[in-house]
Amino acid sequence: MSSYLHAFGAHLPERVVTNAELAERVGRTGDWIESVSGIRERRWAAPETTVADMGVAAAETCLRKAGISTNELGMLMVASGSGARGFPGPAAEVADRLCLSSVPAVDLPIASAGSLFGLALAMRLTEAYGDVLVVAAEKMSDVVETDPNTAILFGDGAGAALVSVRPGPWRMLDAVLHTDGQYRGDLACDQTGVLRMNGLAVILQAARKIPSSIEEVLRRQNISAKQVAVFLLHQANLNLLTRVAKALGVGPEKVFANVQRYGNTSSASMLIAAAEWSETNSERGPIVFSAFGAGFHWGALVADSAA
């Protein structure tokens, strides 16, 4: 049985933090920040705003676009690496605030690849559970300090996607997921609550594994990269997105980018990108999702315009 993507939703906090504002805090210039990341500004949530607050907002937008009510959902997944508690994660609160009192609500605390893993699992689980709402929400401003290697990159926000066996705009074709735990210490947020990143290891692995997982899933579906309408990737860094396009042999315009405006919102970024792209584009053809992050976890998923 096929699974379909029906709609996306996004929520971004109102507060814009420009490179100029951040420059003094991290001891670098705004131009340096943009040159190493492509990021010009990011959003930070208010101190009292929680991961669940943003997740609920994105979920409600997604459900409104899909035209369904919460009581039609069969499962909720919430990806986040920046929730306030060890357990329960934000899935329980998001479920409660969506008035879901008995459907399973599952946390995916794996940071940047969380929404991709959520979509891939939802593709398989919707047949058994009914409509699955995948939410990703991050308050990364809570887990970075003044280290210029991380503080310049991250922003706050949330995204959501609805997956169903009912026919919708995009039929989900295939997904590949991978984990290599030997690198779990190279990108992590431990009990200190501060994100630590070995940027060299992350970039070196991501620059190869994102294109290779995309090629893997496209090869299995006999689709060439040039046939793809758009690549909706985890928005880690503009330089990385450009590099992925080059490795795939496609123009940079094929890789949707909004990291310049929102920074790296970890697991939320791929769904925020999907929400923005789908609002302004009606191009038909295969769409590819891909993400790489802490763990390392990575993979890719391909969908196609439904007939």
Add this chain to the structure above:
Amino acid sequence: MLIQDIAGKPAPEDDQESLFESGLLDSFALPDLVSAIEKEFATKVPDSDLNPRKFDSIERMDAYLAEHVGG
């Protein structure tokens, strides 16, 4: 020569000097460096060897190449 091509500056005289801590190469130059090594030495660096420490200095790159492509 590979390092000079990617960095746009002369390689360090000290073979043990870190190419990254010295600021000669940034994180995005590392994938380029590995790709250039693969092309120059007609070899494939497997994902399991994609460890920045293996390519951090001229000495370490020499050691890696000696072990994997016979120097």
